[in-house]
Amino acid sequence: MSSKSTRNSQQYCTFYLGDLLLGISVEDVQEVIKTQDMTPVPLAPGVVTGLVNLRGQIVTALDMRKRFQLNGGFPKPPMNIVISQEDGAVSLLVDEIGDVVSIDPESFEAPPETLEGACRELVTGVFKLEHSLLLVLDLAAATAVEEVAAA
Amino acid sequence: MSSGSDHESGEMPEEVVEFLVESNENLDRLDQDLMALESNPHDKERLSSIFRTIHTIKGTCGFLGYSKLESVTHVGENLLSKLRDGTFVLNATLTDALLAMVDATRAMLHSIESTQSDGDGDYTALVSLLSELTVNGGEGSAAEADGAANVDGESEPTSVLSQNGDERSVSSNALVFSTKKPDAPPVSASGPTELAAGVATVVDSSESGEVAEPTSVTVGTSSQQEGSSSGSSKTTAPENHEGTPVSADVRSVVSDSSIRVDVALLDRLMDLVGELVLARNQILQFTAAESSSALISTTQRLNLITSELQESVMKTRMQPIGNVLTKLPRVVRDLARSCSKLVRLDLEGKETELDRTIIESIKDPLTHLIRNGVDHAIETPELRKAAGKPLEGVIAISAYHEGGYVNIEIRDDGSGIDPEKIRAKAVEKGIHTPETAQKLSDRDVINLIFSAGFSTAEKITNVSGRGVGMDVVKTNIERIGGTIEVSSQVGIGTVFRIRIPLTLAIVPALVVTCVDQRYAIPQASLLELLRLEREQIDADVSVLDGAPVYRLRGHLLPLVDLAEVLGISDGERPWTKESLNIVVLQAEETQFGLVVDGVVDTQEIVVKPLGRQVKAVTTFSGATIMGDGKVALIVDVAGVAHLGRVLRTARDTESKATVTRQVEDLGEKQTLLLVQVGDSGRVAVPLQSIDRLEEFRADAVEWAGGQPVVQYRNTIMPLLWLSTAVGLTSASDPGETYQVVVHSANSRSVGVVVDAILDITEQRVTLDQYAARLGVLGSAVISDRVTEVVDLSVIIGDFLSDLVGIGV
Numbered sequence: 001m002s003s004k005s006t007r008n009s010q011q012y013c014t015f016y017l018g019d020l021l022l023g024i025s026v027e028d029v030q031e032v033i034k035t036q037d038m039t040p041v042p043l044a045p046g047v048v049t050g051l052v053n054l055r056g057q058i059v060t061a062l063d064m065r066k067r068f069q070l071n072g073g074f075p076k077p078p079m080n081i082v083i084s085q086e087d088g089a090v091s092l093l094v095d096e097i098g099d100v101v102s103i104d105p106e107s108f109e110a111p112p113e114t115l116e117g118a119c120r121e122l123v124t125g126v127f128k129l130e131h132s133l134l135l136v137l138d139l140a141a142a143t144a145v146e147e148v149a150a151a
Numbered sequence: 152m153s154s155g156s157d158h159e160s161g162e163m164p165e166e167v168v169e170f171l172v173e174s175n176e177n178l179d180r181l182d183q184d185l186m187a188l189e190s191n192p193h194d195k196e197r198l199s200s201i202f203r204t205i206h207t208i209k210g211t212c213g214f215l216g217y218s219k220l221e222s223v224t225h226v227g228e229n230l231l232s233k234l235r236d237g238t239f240v241l242n243a244t245l246t247d248a249l250l251a252m253v254d255a256t257r258a259m260l261h262s263i264e265s266t267q268s269d270g271d272g273d274y275t276a277l278v279s280l281l282s283e284l285t286v287n288g289g290e291g292s293a294a295e296a297d298g299a300a301n302v303d304g305e306s307e308p309t310s311v312l313s314q315n316g317d318e319r320s321v322s323s324n325a326l327v328f329s330t331k332k333p334d335a336p337p338v339s340a341s342g343p344t345e346l347a348a349g350v351a352t353v354v355d356s357s358e359s360g361e362v363a364e365p366t367s368v369t370v371g372t373s374s375q376q377e378g379s380s381s382g383s384s385k386t387t388a389p390e391n392h393e394g395t396p397v398s399a400d401v402r403s404v405v406s407d408s409s410i411r412v413d414v415a416l417l418d419r420l421m422d423l424v425g426e427l428v429l430a431r432n433q434i435l436q437f438t439a440a441e442s443s444s445a446l447i448s449t450t451q452r453l454n455l456i457t458s459e460l461q462e463s464v465m466k467t468r469m470q471p472i473g474n475v476l477t478k479l480p481r482v483v484r485d486l487a488r489s490c491s492k493l494v495r496l497d498l499e500g501k502e503t504e505l506d507r508t509i510i511e512s513i514k515d516p517l518t519h520l521i522r523n524g525v526d527h528a529i530e531t532p533e534l535r536k537a538a539g540k541p542l543e544g545v546i547a548i549s550a551y552h553e554g555g556y557v558n559i560e561i562r563d564d565g566s567g568i569d570p571e572k573i574r575a576k577a578v579e580k581g582i583h584t585p586e587t588a589q590k591l592s593d594r595d596v597i598n599l600i601f602s603a604g605f606s607t608a609e610k611i612t613n614v615s616g617r618g619v620g621m622d623v624v625k626t627n628i629e630r631i632g633g634t635i636e637v638s639s640q641v642g643i644g645t646v647f648r649i650r651i652p653l654t655l656a657i658v659p660a661l662v663v664t665c666v667d668q669r670y671a672i673p674q675a676s677l678l679e680l681l682r683l684e685r686e687q688i689d690a691d692v693s694v695l696d697g698a699p700v701y702r703l704r705g706h707l708l709p710l711v712d713l714a715e716v717l718g719i720s721d722g723e724r725p726w727t728k729e730s731l732n733i734v735v736l737q738a739e740e741t742q743f744g745l746v747v748d749g750v751v752d753t754q755e756i757v758v759k760p761l762g763r764q765v766k767a768v769t770t771f772s773g774a775t776i777m778g779d780g781k782v783a784l785i786v787d788v789a790g791v792a793h794l795g796r797v798l799r800t801a802r803d804t805e806s807k808a809t810v811t812r813q814v815e816d817l818g819e820k821q822t823l824l825l826v827q828v829g830d831s832g833r834v835a836v837p838l839q840s841i842d843r844l845e846e847f848r849a850d851a852v853e854w855a856g857g858q859p860v861v862q863y864r865n866t867i868m869p870l871l872w873l874s875t876a877v878g879l880t881s882a883s884d885p886g887e888t889y890q891v892v893v894h895s896a897n898s899r900s901v902g903v904v905v906d907a908i909l910d911i912t913e914q915r916v917t918l919d920q921y922a923a924r925l926g927v928l929g930s931a932v933i934s935d936r937v938t939e940v941v942d943l944s945v946i947i948g949d950f951l952s953d954l955v956g957i958g959v
Binding site for chain 1: 422425426429717718719761762763765770771774781784
């Protein structure tokens with residue numbers, strides 16, 4: 001993040017999870033797709049919803065509602081934000097996709113001390129937008145779900 | 152045996168061809184690297200890479216017997232090592248000298264390619280120049296180098312030579328002279344001529360101005376240089392033109408016939424072809440409903456082309472195993488000589504092809520096995536004579552395909568492995584107690600050579616015997632999904648059998664369904680498919696203490712319900728249904744029946760890795776994309792077997808012998824401690840292996856090295872849970888105190904945590920191989936209940952070997 005904050009304005013792909021407005025730098029986003037056919041993975045961590053075939057690439061879909069420990073399931077079929085990472089692509093399942101916004105890095109702040117729970121570990125900071133706050137998702141933390149649930 | 156001594160004989164030996172291809176590529180990179188380094192002399196990484204390249208060439212040509220090439224690269228390497236150590240900083244003078252060395256090397260390689268000798272060019276001047284530079288770092292020479300003419304590694308000889316006669320080269324006459332060798336054969340002459348020209352440039356150069364901007368030192372400078380010396384003598388130039396087929400030609404013909412391709416690119420191609428196959432499948436489905444014959448025939452062509460394309464792309468990844476095997480004769484020869492033994496290596500099946508990634512990973516294990524064979528297995532001629540064997544020992548390697556696998560057999564006619572020696576060693580190393588060692592079958596004993604830290608070489612030689620070999624061999628082979636077995640007869644010889652998959656990318660698999668999902672099971676583990684109807688189920692399937700078994704041709708085959716193992720079962724026992732689909736599988740030495748809902752078909756699947764979020768799930772080894780585009784998981788048979796707590800069945804005679812022996816051993820009255828493991832598991836531990844019974848409060852457990860420990864009699868005692876060790880689930884409520892069975896071995900006590908201590912009983916035990924696995928001898932009926940009998944020393948040995956990393 002630090003290198004990017006030196007630039008004048010950054011573009012963020014925004015999305016919603018319950019009441020939260022979150023953002024990922026557009027550079028990290030490979031594509032956004034609708035709900036796909038998924039193959040569940042028995043014994044995998046609960047956050048793993050399943051595997052998706054994205055043009056021959058096998059993508060692990062992660063339920064961000066579960067990752068953020070939000071109550072309830074997706075209000076409607078979730079959207080996939082496909083993130084390409086070094087060791088394969090993952091797809092973040094989110095409630096809804098927002099706009100791509102350009103943000104002045106000056107408005108960045110560390111996460112407020114009052115932020116608690118899962119959210120605290122999963123965001124790197126906050127952008128103060130005109131009408132709302134945009135939480136910046138910590139991709140590395142959000143996709144680190146390596147513990148085995150049931151073995 | 153092809154080595155330096157016989158390269159005059161007609162066909163070029165394979166290792167020479169390989170050496171040429173590799174070296175030519177490396178040299179091209181060297182030119183660039185050296186120039187880049189000149190502009191950034193402190194680029195350590197690049198310097199190391201250059202050093203390595205030259206080092207490799209030097210090493211290999213030493214092996215192959217090209218002494219002249221070796222001497223040139225040797226001094227070059229010395230100079231480079233000074234640079235690498237930071238004694239000197241690269242300057243233009245040094246760069247020139249190094250480039251001259253590269254050119255000389257290239258010329259000699261060319262000569263090797265055409266005449267199989269490194270030519271009769273005279274490189275003493277270059278060698279002495281390089282040696283001199285190694286001492287003074289190029290600082291001492293009066294002139295700063297201009298380096299220009301020869302910086303471009305493939306520059307025209309003329310431009311180089313134009314400086315040759317330059318009046319300024321007073322100090323370097325001696326060097327220049329050596330280049331003129333009119334009677335030299337055309338090819339080899341090209342080397343020295345061009346090269347020494349480079350040398351001359353180095354030494355005579357005086358245009359210090361050029362050094363300032365090393366980056367721009369290329370052609371521009373060169374032409375300037377040429378201009379400035381245009382009037383000077385070019386006596387050697389014409390001769391050179393006749394003599395050399397132009398330096399660009401030095402590029403090897405050998406290396407031009409093949410190119411190197413990044414494996415990642417091949418993988419990508421493979422992926423794309425896989426996609427194409429899917430698209431084709433879909434089109435085939437659509438056109439099946441069409442009546443247009445033109446469309447149908449086009450589709451059929453598409454079908455064929457796609458299949459051929461797929462095959463070809465797969466082939467690009469395949470290499471003959473000979474690529475590895477042909478390196479071995481040399482290893483054997485040298486080793487045999489240094490051990491004063493006579494050993495012949497027979498190779499068979501060199502053309503057997505397998506995936507290059509696999510070839511890479513069997514190289515080291517194979518070499519190690521061969522070295523071991525020569526060093527340990529084959530006896531000295533005297534001993535062989537005494538034993539009535541031919542003086543010359545034979546190691547035979549044969550490779551052949553068998554059902555998606557490649558088998559490699561390494562057979563020697565040496566002394567064989569003496570199980571008694573291994574037993575003694577195992578006791579000495581504390582891996583086994585004398586009692587447990589005696590209980591092991593000879594076959595199990597021999598397999599101990601694959602344990603970590605096990606080496607029976609009586610003395611450590613420089614070849615092998617450091618005890619870090621066979622376990623690494625086994626690990627490496629298992630990592631690529633292979634297996635290794637050893638069998639041996641004292642005095643007759645040893646056979647290692649390695650079985651490795653052809654490719655890791657595409658495997659034939661059986662597609663099954665389980666709770667509405669499809670799963671692929673690699674066919675390599677598949678033994679047979681069974682479908683039982685109700686009456687057969689009633690007749691031949693029985694449930695023993697919750698564990699279902701099927702009577703298959705007189706043997707008990709344990710059954711594992713896939714849905715249950717995967718935790719997706721609806722609770723209904725499949726053997727209560729009207730019919731039962733059983734996939735009989737082999738996992739390591741275990742055979743078991745995997746119960747699935749249905750069997751779809753067999754197909755070739757493209758294996759794709761799982762993301763890291765699901766990698767830790769041991770029941771799946773990967774995923775694949777089915778014809779309809781959906782993802783299916785690939786079952787890891789060993790993982791399922793482990794999770795399904797499957798047992799070893801005694802189908803082959805050898806393990807039957809083991810059973811008999813163990814039954815006999817336990818046939819006498821034994822005192823057993825009965826303990827509870829998990830909520831209902833009953834386990835018996837022979838009392839002789841127990842030192843004390845203790846009870847610890849749960850809060851007395853502390854952690855050290857990531858391991859639960861307790862303080863016990865002024866020492867730290869690590870704890871291990873018997874439930875985990877034998878693959879049972881632990882009790883749902885652990886309680887406030889731990890019941891601990893203390894076992895001491897090698898002055899280290901280990902506490903084995905059990906869920907409850909039930910009883911001590913003395914009785915005759917008839918051991919059944921049922922449920923036998925690592926640390927579990929089998930099952931027996933004790934006090935009217937089925938009880939698993941464990942071997943504590945094995946469990947603890949296993950546990951302690953895992954702890955070695957933290958200094959226990």
